[in-house]
Structure formats: C-alpha cells, structure tokens
Amino acid sequence: MTSQQQQLHDEILEKVREYYQLIHAPAQNAPFEPGVTYLNYGGRVFDEREMVNLVDSALEFWLTSGRYTREFERRLAEYLGIQSALLVNSGSSANLLAFMTLTAPELGERRIARGDEVITVAAGFPTTVSPLLQYGAVPVFVDVEPETANIDVSRLEEARSDRTRAVMLAHTLGNPFELNAVRAFCDKYRLWLIEDNCDALGSRFAGRLTGTWGDIGTSSFYPPHHMTTGEGGALYTDNPQLYRIARSLRDWGRDCRCNSGEDGVCGRRFTGKFGKLPAGYDHKYVYSRFGYNLKVSDMQAAVGCAQLExxxxxxxxxxxxxxxxxxxxxxxxxxxxxxxxxxxxxxxxxxxxxxxxxxxxxxxxxxxxxxxxxxxxxxxxxxxxxxxxxxxxxxxxxxxxxxxxxxxxxxxxxxxxxxxxxxxxxxxxxxxxxxxxxxxxxxxx
CATH class of the missing domain: 3.90.1150.10 (Aspartate Aminotransferase, domain 1)
Known part of the structure; x- marks a missing residue:
C-alpha cells in the first residue's frame, strides 16, 4: 500500500469512528423510559472497534474467509485453551458439522452409523437434535431436572443401549449441565461427547470452561448470544483427527487443506493418486467426503475479533x-x-x-x-x-x-x-x- 493509499485508508476508518459516535453511541445510551422503551431479551453490544474492523475488511474486499477468519479462529482457541477452532456460518451449522464429523469412516468402530443412538434431551433447541434425525441416527430423549433445566444424569444408564455411540447436550441458557457425571459416563462406555455450548460461552464447571469438556464443542454468534458476528458460529476440539475431518466437511469435503486463495500447501497438488481419479489430479478438487460450504465472510470474522476482546x-x-x-x-x-x-x-x-x-x-x-x-x-x-x-x-x-x-x-x-x-x-x-x-x-x- 502506498503512502497515499494508507492515508486514505486511515481517514476512512477515522470517519467510521466519528460515525459511530454520532449515530450509534447515542442510540446505545438512550435514556430508559419505563413502559415505553422496549426491553429486548438480547441484542448487539458494540462500539467503534467492531465497525472499524468491519469497514477495514470491506475495504480489503476479500469477502470470503481470510486473514480475519484465521485470526479469529486462533484467538478463540487461545481463549478456550484448546488446539483448534473453526468458524462457521451459524451455531446450527456448528452442530451439524460436529455431529457429521463423528460419522466419518476413518473413526472405525467408534464412528456413528445410521441407526446408532445418541442420548440427548427434548427440552432445548431443535438444531441440537436435527442433524441426528437428518442423518438417520436415533435420538434418545431423557428428562431434565426442574431446578436446572439440564439433563437428569440419573437416567443416563437407563438410556444407554448397545447401539449408543454419543451424548449430545446443550448447557441450558448458559447453565452448565453436570459435566463430571456426563464426562465420566462417556469415558466409561467410550462414547463421544458433543457440548452444544451455543448459550454458554464463558461458563465454567469445576473451574474449566464449558465447550472444552467434550470431544467437540460448538458456539453460536447470533446477535443475542454472548458475542456476535451477526450470523455465525464455531466448532472447537482438542482432537487433531476430528479437526481435520470437520475442516474438510466445512470446506465442501475437500481433501486439500489450503486456505481460500492458497495453492499447493500440501506440496502434492499435481502429484497425488486419489481413489479412481487419474494420477496427478488437481488436489484442490479432490473430495474425500460429502461435505458442505459452511464458511463465513471475513467481514463477519472482523466483527468477531473485536467482540472477542x-x-x-x-x-x-x-x-x-x-x-x-x-x-x-x-x-x-x-x-x-x-x-x-x-x-x-x-x-x-x-x-x-x-x-x-x-x-x-x-x-x-x-x-x-x-x-x-x-x-x-x-x-x-x-x-x-x-x-x-x-x-x-x-x-x-x-x-x-x-x-x-x-x-x-x-x-x-x-x-x-x-x-x-x-x-x-x-x-x-x-x-x-x-x-x-x-x-x-x-x-x-
């Protein structure tokens, strides 16, 4: 960027700061009138930093996942104290990605197959359960405790069968379910645990952040949640194999691990042999699984970077x-x-x-x-x-x-x-x- 371009860039961002102070700051600090002001259950809380990041990304005009996405994923993983995070386009997509990751053939006898069972609850949001039914797994519903609105862990043993492969549960309204008991149950029977952490980012149980107890955790960044990217969500895990599978599924099912705009990171773009494809088939167009496009724009990630602070x-x-x-x-x-x-x-x-x-x-x-x-x-x-x-x-x-x-x-x-x-x-x-x-x-x- 030339000095003239940098000067113009900086002037635009300074104007964005002024715009926030003129337009948005008064609205966020408007006086409350009882019975007149509508009290939403949730909403965006932001300042000029989100808007500056958003416009900075827009000026770059990369649009799809890019440097802000990579920064957000790195910083979210650091916050959680885990190895890897993937930014996706919603919390519902994060749940879909988390579940489908566990159906991957390379997981061997632990993979979830059609007809296998997953223990969960009915008192929650539908997209915690939708991926199971859409795939052909069988959700097994148990009751919740009236005091916590979370799973009644005394029912776990009764719910298990020879076909049980996983437990998938949300922390109700940010209130952690009994993680010691659920984690012990999953360890005892070698079951996967997916934590739907969409309502609970920043909650802790026994001093440890929720979302990090399970094999996979998920978040939503819809505006009423703990932080926002507008639309958006994330999957996170400490398991390198699950991360590789989830990333491939998020990015169309590609075998290639290049970021958007990158070529040849693996060093074998035209030298590999995959399935029945011709030798040397372009690795960027080799598909090792049936995937999706669940990515976000870099503009959303830019907002998220400011929100993480x-x-x-x-x-x-x-x-x-x-x-x-x-x-x-x-x-x-x-x-x-x-x-x-x-x-x-x-x-x-x-x-x-x-x-x-x-x-x-x-x-x-x-x-x-x-x-x-x-x-x-x-x-x-x-x-x-x-x-x-x-x-x-x-x-x-x-x-x-x-x-x-x-x-x-x-x-x-x-x-x-x-x-x-x-x-x-x-x-x-x-x-x-x-x-x-x-x-x-x-x-x-």
Whole structure:
C-alpha cells in the first residue's frame, strides 16, 4: 500500500469512528423510559472497534474467509485453551458439522452409523437434535431436572443401549449441565461427547470452561448470544483427527487443506493418486467426503475479533445481571427460579422462571402482562421437542426413543419462560422488569 493509499485508508476508518459516535453511541445510551422503551431479551453490544474492523475488511474486499477468519479462529482457541477452532456460518451449522464429523469412516468402530443412538434431551433447541434425525441416527430423549433445566444424569444408564455411540447436550441458557457425571459416563462406555455450548460461552464447571469438556464443542454468534458476528458460529476440539475431518466437511469435503486463495500447501497438488481419479489430479478438487460450504465472510470474522476482546467483560455483566434479578425475585412463592450446581460458574444467557405448582395464573397470563409492559419474553425454545409438528411423521421406537416420562420437560413446556439479562441491560431496566413481575404476582393472589 502506498503512502497515499494508507492515508486514505486511515481517514476512512477515522470517519467510521466519528460515525459511530454520532449515530450509534447515542442510540446505545438512550435514556430508559419505563413502559415505553422496549426491553429486548438480547441484542448487539458494540462500539467503534467492531465497525472499524468491519469497514477495514470491506475495504480489503476479500469477502470470503481470510486473514480475519484465521485470526479469529486462533484467538478463540487461545481463549478456550484448546488446539483448534473453526468458524462457521451459524451455531446450527456448528452442530451439524460436529455431529457429521463423528460419522466419518476413518473413526472405525467408534464412528456413528445410521441407526446408532445418541442420548440427548427434548427440552432445548431443535438444531441440537436435527442433524441426528437428518442423518438417520436415533435420538434418545431423557428428562431434565426442574431446578436446572439440564439433563437428569440419573437416567443416563437407563438410556444407554448397545447401539449408543454419543451424548449430545446443550448447557441450558448458559447453565452448565453436570459435566463430571456426563464426562465420566462417556469415558466409561467410550462414547463421544458433543457440548452444544451455543448459550454458554464463558461458563465454567469445576473451574474449566464449558465447550472444552467434550470431544467437540460448538458456539453460536447470533446477535443475542454472548458475542456476535451477526450470523455465525464455531466448532472447537482438542482432537487433531476430528479437526481435520470437520475442516474438510466445512470446506465442501475437500481433501486439500489450503486456505481460500492458497495453492499447493500440501506440496502434492499435481502429484497425488486419489481413489479412481487419474494420477496427478488437481488436489484442490479432490473430495474425500460429502461435505458442505459452511464458511463465513471475513467481514463477519472482523466483527468477531473485536467482540472477542469484550467477551470476559460481557460474561461478568451477565453474571451480575443474573444476581440482581435472582435477589429481586427469589422471595416470590409463585415462581421457581433456575439454579446452578455448586461447581458451576454460569455465564447466563437468559433468566429462566417457572411457575410454582398451584398458582392461580398461567404462564401466558404472566408473559402477556410483561409484553404489554414492553418486556420481551421467550419460552425455553422447543419446550418438549417431541410435541412439535415436525415429530408427527416420526415413529417412537424407530426414528427416536423416549426413556421413562418427560415430566419436567413437559412442565417446562407448559410453565416456564425467560427474560433477558444481556450486557445491554442497566440496573434501572432490571429493576423495572423485577417490579413488573412482582406487581403481577401481588395482584394475582
């Protein structure tokens, strides 16, 4: 870049900083008006650094995965303390990639084949389970604990069969499931563990970050999550073989490991012999598996690099906001609040509330009241996934299996919801939400 080009580049980025201060900073710091300002459950929290990175990438105009992507993957792996991370286009794609990686033939007897079983829960988000059904594996659903909304680990042994190959679970709303028990169970029977860490980036269990206990962890960077790239997600692992498989699957199934724009990194671009292809067939167009294109643009990665710097601070703000709401609402007999294990240090995604048995109002009564007062609410995702229309064509015992009764899962489906506590919340907003809930409970007695 010439000195004139560099000067113009720097002037553009300085204007971006000015634009942020003029346009976005006032909007992010707008005064709160109770009952007027709409309180979203989550959203983007950013400053000029994200916008500068985004425009810097746009000026470079590489567009597909590039230097910002490689920087993001390196820094995310460093943050997690693991070997490898792959940036993908969504958390759902990360779950798809994680599961499909475990179906690779080179994993031998441990590979997941069609008809094999994977233990999971129905109280969660559908794309934790969708890849299993789409591939032809059999999800085995067990109930959750009402206190934590996470898997009831006492049901694991009952759920296992000779066809069980893996456990795939999410940390509900950032609250870690009982990782000691689940990890021990997987080790005992040589099962794969996939941690859906999409709602829990920055959470810890027994001092160790969630997402790093499993053979593979996944994240989502959709705007309401712990950090954002707009759309986006990641897969991460300490297993070099799983990383190589996942990278190939993400990049169309290529055998070649060159980055976009690179040629001949392996040193055998025109010298190899692959399958029944002619000798010397261009290695960049050799496909060792049936893959996808799950990459992101470098502009998304550029935003992510700035967000990663804020991730620890975001986590502390989420913890602080959870404590505020818990202290403000824990004395209400009409409500049961989510709790965590003593070994857990959750980086909470949302604040889960379940109606106590015998109350004189329904979940919808309360959530409608909150929405009328400009407070956004959400159910706990699918509630009970097996009750949704997508399961109607499926046959229990063939396409999926339920172990025992999903009693707590059904209670979550009927009686639970959550509200936001993301870093964009102020104490004033949290107090308004808590008081609105308290007023409703007082009037409903």
């Amino acid at each position: 804020k991730l620890p601070e975001f986590g502390e703000e989420r913890r602080r906001n959870f404590r505020f709401l818990f202290e403000a609402l824990s004395d209400l007999p009409e409500l049961e609040l989510c709790r965590s294990y003593p070994e857990s240090d959750p980086s909470w995604f949302g604040f889960l509330i379940t109606l106590s048995p015998g109350v004189k109002f329904t979940r919808t009564d309360l959530t409608r009241h909150l929405e009328e007062h400009r407070i956004q609410t959400r159910n706990l995702f699918a509630g009970n996934l097996t009750c949704h229309p997508c399961f109607e064509p499926l046959t229990e015992g063939k396409e999926y299996r339920i172990v025992g009764e999903l009693t707590a899962t059904d209670r979550i489906m009927n009686d639970a919801f959550w509200i936001g506590l993301y870093p964009g919340m102020t104490e004033e907003k949290l107090a308004y939400m808590a008081e609105t809930i308290r007023n409703f409970c007082r009037k409903s007695k």
